[in-house]
Amino acid sequence: MFKKFKNRLKNWTKKVSKKTEKDETKDIKIPMKFDVEKQKYESNLEEIKKPGFLKKVSLKISKVKISEKEFEIYSEELEMLLLENNVALEVAEKIIRELKLRIVGREFLKKEIESEIKDCFKEIIEEILVSPFNxxxxxxxxxxxxxxxxxxxxxxxxxxxxxxxxxxxxxxxxxxxxxxxxxxxxxxxxxxxxxxxxxxxxxxxxxxxxxxxxxxxxxxxxxxxxxxxxxxxxxxxxxxxxxxxxxxxxxxxxxxxxxxxxxxxxxxxxxxxxxxxxxxxxxxxxxxxxxxxxxxxxxxxxxxxxxxxxxxxxxxxxxxxxxxxxxxxxxxxxxxxxxxxxxxx
Ligand SMILES: Nc1nc2c(ncn2[C@@H]2O[C@H](COP(=O)(O)OP(=O)(O)OP(=O)(O)O)[C@@H](O)[C@H]2O)c(=O)[nH]1
Ligand SMILES: [Mg+2]
Structure with missing residues (x-):
């Protein structure tokens, strides 16, 4: 079950997150975020001293947003993918509607966008599936x-x-x-x-x-x-x-x-x-x-x-x-x- 569906869904989330990588740093507030990251790395000061650390941190904290327009483009592809894999139109539309509510306009850390989209998906599928009884x-x-x-x-x-x-x-x-x-x-x-x-x-x-x-x-x-x-x-x-x-x-x-x-x-x-x-x-x-x-x-x-x-x-x-x-x-x-x-x- 799911062989094709699984791979293509994975590719889709990857694609959305990759595309957003191009937008990167324009709205990053480095000092504040740096402090947050710095705290995370407090226990490992040696790491901070290493050359290139600042670049590494800024990559981790880059923020991205998916606009409604971008989402429309990607959602068309997602809808096709769902329909091709036997998801009924009504359900495909519901998934896209819910996904839109969860991701459009929200700020994501670049490094987390793929997993965040996956989590949103997971939440939606959990809601859609009726819980079986024993x-x-x-x-x-x-x-x-x-x-x-x-x-x-x-x-x-x-x-x-x-x-x-x-x-x-x-x-x-x-x-x-x-x-x-x-x-x-x-x-x-x-x-x-x-x-x-x-x-x-x-x-x-x-x-x-x-x-x-x-x-x-x-x-x-x-x-x-x-x-x-x-x-x-x-x-x-x-x-x-x-x-x-x-x-x-x-x-x-x-x-x-x-x-x-x-x-x-x-x-x-x-x-x-x-x-x-x-x-x-x-x-x-x-x-x-x-x-x-x-x-x-x-x-x-x-x-x-x-x-x-x-x-x-x-x-x-x-x-x-x-x-x-x-x-x-x-x-x-x-x-x-x-x-x-x-x-x-
Ligand atoms: N691969 C696979 N074959 C199955 C499965 N369940 C049933 N089959 C096969 O499907 C065919 C039809 O199964 P039946 O149990 O006779 O189906 P039925 O609904 O009772 O058929 P009718 O009484 O004619 O309406 C048989 O060859 C079964 O072995 C399954 O889960 N997987
Ligand atoms: Mg029978």
């Missing part, structure tokens, strides 16, 4: 409160985004956290979907509740919940058929599943790679059933990473997990701090 804790809270009711998670999304694989990965992750699961094979539409989830069930030693193809998916979910209650299983993970977010009929079908199964958590599964499309999908599913969180899959093959930055901000829902490969353990809990670090900030 799913395991949520499950344990419910089980502690109403011990007879299982925790129900419904997965939705368009075709082939990785819903079924994500369910298997999450089941393994929950098992490692001492939570038992049952799968509801509620994709009764796509050929071989029931066999696919049964295979995962066999491999992970997880019971799969299924009916025939063509049956009502809500009934399958309901059966699985009944089974979990009877057998003291902690969680029910409901797989659903991939459906286009533009199809009203299919969205009303998932609405029905949600109405009948009353999930505690509705997770939208989207592909990290698909940029603005995934945002439109998340918006549609959110409109239909009110999603609680997002899993972005295929982050391992996404070099851009901007979708992760945008989808949460636009839907105001947190990214909970990132899928980073096809195997069961290729899932990570979404971590804002790590995400920002990976962005090179």
């Amino acid at each position: 799913v395991v804790e949520k499950i344990k809270e419910k089980l502690a409160d109403q011990s007879k009711e299982p925790y129900v998670i419904l997965f939705c999304g368009i075709n082939g985004t990785g819903k079924t694989t994500t369910i298997a990965k999450i089941a393994k992750f929950l098992k490692e956290n001492k939570l038992s699961c049952v799968f509801a094979a509620a994709d009764t539409f796509r050929a071989a979907s029931i066999e696919q989830i049964k295979k995962h069930g066999e491999k992970l030693d997880i019971k799969v509740i299924s009916q025939n193809y063509g049956t009502d998916p809500a009934a399958v979910g309901f059966d699985a919940i009944k089974y979990a209650k009877k057998n003291f299983i902690d969680c029910v993970l409901i797989d659903t058929a991939g459906r286009m977010h533009t199809s009203k009929n299919l969205l009303s079908e998932i609405e029905k599943i949600a109405k009948i199964c009353k999930p505690d958590l509705k997770i939208f599964v989207g592909e990290s790679l698909t940029g603005n499309d995934v945002i439109e999908q998340a918006k549609s599913f959110n409109w239909a059933i009110g999603i609680d969180g997002i899993v972005l899959t295929k982050a391992d093959i996404d070099e851009k990473g901007g979708t992760a930055l945008s989808v949460g901000y636009i839907t105001k829902k947190p990214i909970l997990y990132l899928g980073i490969g096809q195997e069961y353990d290729k899932i990570i809990v979404f971590d804002k701090k790590k995400f920002i670090k990976d962005l090179g900030l």
Whole structure:
């Protein structure tokens, strides 16, 4: 994730700080600043005596300002960079607006400008990313409160985004956290979907509740919940058929599943790679059933990473997990701090 984005963002901050180097010394107040620097160097008087020290100090204390006009030039380039890396227009504009507020007209020490711009960026990204909640804790809270009711998670999304694989990965992750699961094979539409989830069930030693193809998916979910209650299983993970977010009929079908199964958590599964499309999908599913969180899959093959930055901000829902490969353990809990670090900030 981020390979290209990270490098180009780094180059951009470098470029802005380099350009401002040309403006340098015109508004430096050497005596006052020298005193400040002198204090810093008090403990090392020997250093001060060395030839060239004054020049070194004045370089450190050179001040620069970025004017609104300069910022406009650079922000155009930044906007392109963000858009090219799958950041949605609305989010790119927000980033630029916030950055402008933070850096235009402010005096920077020349030696610090690059790191200051990076810090501003970091602050903005931190604000934009919705903080995820801890799913395991949520499950344990419910089980502690109403011990007879299982925790129900419904997965939705368009075709082939990785819903079924994500369910298997999450089941393994929950098992490692001492939570038992049952799968509801509620994709009764796509050929071989029931066999696919049964295979995962066999491999992970997880019971799969299924009916025939063509049956009502809500009934399958309901059966699985009944089974979990009877057998003291902690969680029910409901797989659903991939459906286009533009199809009203299919969205009303998932609405029905949600109405009948009353999930505690509705997770939208989207592909990290698909940029603005995934945002439109998340918006549609959110409109239909009110999603609680997002899993972005295929982050391992996404070099851009901007979708992760945008989808949460636009839907105001947190990214909970990132899928980073096809195997069961290729899932990570979404971590804002790590995400920002990976962005090179
Ligand atoms: N590289 C990579 N591949 C993934 C990831 N998650 C899922 N896949 C692959 O994506 C393909 C589709 O995965 P499924 O789990 O069947 O997707 P689905 O959303 O259930 O598909 P439908 O049920 O047909 O809508 C499979 O080949 C998975 O192995 C991921 O995080 N990274
Ligand atoms: Mg599936």
